[in-house]
Amino acid sequence: MVPLSHVLALSAVLFVIGAAGFVFRKNIITVFMCIELMLNAVNLAFIGFSRYLGNLDGQLFVFFVIVVAAAEAAVGLAIIIAVFRNRDSLNIEDLDSMKL
């Protein structure tokens, strides 16, 4: 069977790719998708552990993560739409009104 370390390595790589995207991309929606990517990487890690520890709780956790990700995606996209209506730009670097 696949060794746990490989599963985790895959998870790590996906996570880092997601993080890189989050840092480098400028389109809000793309950034959001990178966040989803990171969440999936974590889900993979949970499933891996669940398999190798023989415990079903890991999968339960993934279940909840998916649910929460769905809720978050819905609200987040609604926010993006609202922001777009006001600023007319999808560049996150334009959204700096929280600047001190």
Place this chain on the structure above:
Amino acid sequence: METLLILMLLPPLLGTMLNGILGRRFSQAMVSLVGCGASGLSMVFALLSAWVYSSSASQPAPFIHSYFTWIESGNLRADYALYYDRLTLVMTVTVTVVAFLIHLYSRGYMEQEGGYYRFFTYLNLFLFMMLTLVTAANYPLLFVGWEGVGLCSYLLIGFYFRRKSASDAGKKAFIVTRLGDAGFTVGVALLFWTFGSLNFQSVFGRITALPAGDMQSTLTAIGILLFLGAVGKSAQIPLYVWLPDAMEGPTPVSALIHAATMVTAGVYLVARSNPIYSHAPLALEVVAVVGCLTAFYAATIALTQNDLKRMLAYSTISQLGYMFIGCGVGVFAAGIFHLMTHAFFKSLLFLCAGSVMHALNGELDMRKMGGLRHKMKTTFLTFFIATLAISGLPGLSGFFSKDEILAGAYEGPLGHPWLYWLGTLTAGLTAFYMFRALFMTFFGASRMAPEVEHHVHESGSKMTVPLLVLALFSIVAGDVSWPKAFGGSEAFDRYLEPVFKTSEDFLQAYAHPGGHALASGALMMFTLVFVVVGILVAYWLYLKSTRLPALLAERFSWLYNILIHKYYVDEFYNWLVVRPLCTVSEKFLWQRVDVEAIDGVMVNGTGEEVAGVGNLLRRIQSGNIRSYASWVLLGATLWLVYVLWPR
């Protein structure tokens, strides 16, 4: 007995509180009733204590009673304890009698002055503090009284606080005596460090048990330091400069505080600490020399003063010098004797000056007086008696006390002939300036301004009765100690023997060998000669050839200027101490330290630093999400490094 002592101390304290808190609403009659009543009660209880003590079986041993524990800290234990022996008896009786008479006098003097209740409040407070000082059984309690009288002196000198010269004088008094107090405090600390206790009984007991020469350097240091406090309080060289300025206060204040009581606290201190001094002859020599020089020096200044009260102030300084001579050569009882007689005639002199001031509507310049003896008979009479006393004419109290001191200066344990000669010369000068004052004020043609002359009148009985009583004391007080040369038994000295004998005997060991050329009768003769010469010169200069003084002043103008400017000492101190202090305060402490360092660097600087750092940190909050993400990633990376670091 212990209750009597407390009853003696309590009325002035109660009087202070009553007059202080409620006095504003009292009528003048009520205020003076409280004030004089308190002082009178105190006097009564002082006399009662004296009587009880004298008839008790245990005397002449001191009566010591501790009322409650006041300080108990580590080794130091100072109780609120009172010490009553013959010396205390003399001091308390003198202080309360004179204080009571002056309280009565103030009823008349302060009638129109304003601040009536405030005056009596302070006066009562002063009495309480002074009594605390002389009845204390340990140095800390004595110091409480010491500082207390200093405080009251400040308050009363600056009584007319709206006048800048008065408030300046009050400050000067307090600050200059503070310098002396510093010495006092160090001396007391040294005492504690050496003996582990500040109780008179234990300390003196241990010292008298020491053989001669033991611990001499320590005791000399203590003696000189304590004397430093006395120098400040009793206005000796170099800390006398506050006393002439203290004449800004009302005249009863000058009489009570700066003639009879507070300034004598220094003498009391030295006398009370006589066991310490008996083992430190060098310190005593310092005392005697300082006293003698001060006596002469102050007398020379008094020669040319035209302000009546100021002249009396210098006279006080001079007479205090005499008391220190007495203590310094080892005849402590003589010093105390002179303290007592001086209290009577000096306060009388000041009260007479006040009476004259009142009559002349505030004029104090003797050049603008003259011929008052017809219009102010009682004042003139009492002033004349007091002048005779202070000059040391036979039969009056001053003669006995002063001569005892001079005799001691010549043949006492630590006496030196030159102390005697200088003291005798000073006696002559004293007679001169006192009679000068007498002649200028009361005799001769009137030099008063016409409108002043109109209103000249004798003072009311409220003021003259105390004058008469004090005059009586000035005459008879000397009779307590008729000198041996006249066939007497020197009863006063015998009386104070239990207090001083051990020390005086001990000091005999240090006495100079070699015969004394003059017998005591001859000593008295010489003094008398000087005194009479002084009187005659005054008579000639101020009564007969009245233009002569002005001519002499012109001929010897260099000397005259030095004297009338009081040897320029005030200017010297101003240059030496006051100006540098002010410069340091202003240029350095105020501008550098306070404004720049504390305000600028510490207060504002901190604020600016914080704002600066905040400004710097604010750059992180750029509002740019990518920056935030990068920071988070950075933090996560670093944290992982920390976690994964091999241990």
Place this chain on the structure above:
Amino acid sequence: MVVLFYIFAALAVVAAISVVAQRTPIYSALSLIVVLCSLAAVYLLLGAEFIAVIQVIVYAGAIMVLFVFVIMLLNAGREVPTHRSRIAKWLGAPLVAAFLAEVLLAVWKQFPAAGTRPAASLDAGPAAIGHLLFRNYVLPFEVTSILILVAILGAVVLAKKEF
């Protein structure tokens, strides 16, 4: 069997890189769908059938569709490069590389390749999941349902054109 894992793993990584690297958002979205489906296959290989199906239905089927709708609604075009974050510009790449290295190191140290054998196979069907869900995890379940309700309300309010 094992080989399938590596194939799907490789597919996931490539698609992930595509998500990040594509200039146009719509292509990123489509790449993300590929990632999600390959991950579902991996889950299946790891014995989590229920979750794999849920992943496809909910994540790839609903969430990504939502994403695509929004991208089209907002007419998101090519990205214009702007560089207003200095730290991202200079530290971004090295940081990411360092992070990757660290995580892989951590994984390798904790779980050396040889020697970790899976436990006995689990029953990961709907019944088993349901049992756990409604017994041990019933509280999170209920709370999550409230969460979804709130999310619905929030989304509706935020996206309305006017009040």
